[in-house]
Amino acid sequence: TIYDDSDADLSVLEGATVAMIGYGNQGRSQALNLRDSGVEVVVGNRGDEYRERIEDDGFEALSIADAAERGDVICLLIPDEVAPDVFDAEIEPGLEEGNTVYVSHGYNLTYDLLQPPETTDVVLVAPRMGGWAVRELYESGEGFPSVLAVEQDYTGDAKAIALAMAKGIGSTQAGVVEGTADMETKIDLLSEQALLPIMMAAMTTKFEVEVAHGIPPEIVMSELYLSYEMAEIFEEMAERGYLGQLPFHSRTSQYGQLSRFDQFDAEPLREFYEEQLQGIDNGSFAREWSAEQDLDRPGLKRLYKKYRESAFFEAERETMERLDFGAEDG
Ligand code: NDP
Known part of the structure; x- marks a missing residue:
């Protein structure tokens, strides 16, 4: 299933606070996009080093534990290698029944490295896009594709929350494909x-x-x-499909490519x-x-x-x- 804007309702997040844990590639872009979509966001980050940057961007900067406690939707956007330990030590103690744990990559769920309590919803919205472009494509209104999955639906609203988050970060504008974290x-x-x-x-x-x-x-x-010629060819492939961009190459190239691909x-x-x-x-x-x-x-x-x-x-x-x-x- 591919979902677009009309399938997602941001009002599901009305009155809810999103706790963005991590303010790196994805964390910062997703936090800014969610706020511009009208969602209440607080940021939880380790140490004080980056507090200034978070506050300069206009967010309340909290410790990870405080943000997790405050949030209704807790976004785990720190490196996958450290996420399980941080989750166990600083996030899980602050989780409440009915909270949503949100990730942008399935790895830790697939390998059971992350085990959120059964009384929470667990959703994945994985942008097929780097953090910087996540912000830029939101601002330009183009959006970007993501994979969406509901891994645990305790409240019965997990899908609606996942879709609202996907809309808030700017993904449903382009299209969100439903799958599983394993996929x-x-x-x-x-x-x-x-x-x-x-x-x-x-x-x-x-x-x-x-x-x-x-x-x-x-x-x-x-x-x-x-x-950058290769990068341009890949860009045209994304734009027009492989066969669609072939006519931009010489006939010699078209024949060379297709005949040798065939062999x-x-x-x-x-x-x-x-x-x-x-x-x-x-x-x-x-x-x-x-x-x-x-x-x-x-x-x-x-x-x-x-x-x-x-x-x-x-x-x-x-x-x-x-x-x-x-x-x-x-
Ligand atoms: P980053 O490496 O950019 O995350 C950096 C953030 O994590 C910073 O806020 C950093 O804090 C914090 N952090 C780093 N180490 C620790 C630690 N030991 N304890 C606490 N906080 C820590 O992550 P990404 O944005 O690249 O990835 C986040 C998630 O998004 C991952 O699940 C990833 O797979 C997924 N994803 C990433 C994509 C990408 O574009 N990179 C694309 C799609 C999905 P500080 O500022 O103090 O250093």
């Missing part, structure tokens, strides 16, 4: 663990083949993504996707990542080091420096 976790993790690695492998392998054939690395790199053997990719999905489904990735975090992420640090020193990313760095185009420090 949202799966598509998100499978993009991270398979689609993006496949794309990176496709690009690094192209680099290796072309450089081996005597093409200078900077020519290879500028074709890949540094010129491409995707079976090894399918196997890779299946394998990763299995690790997502059976929790082995989640266990691996939890263990990694307990040791202060040695594997992640090793991988960063390995790839920073690789020929591909060295060529990327050098080309970015010399292109003087696009990149922030270019």
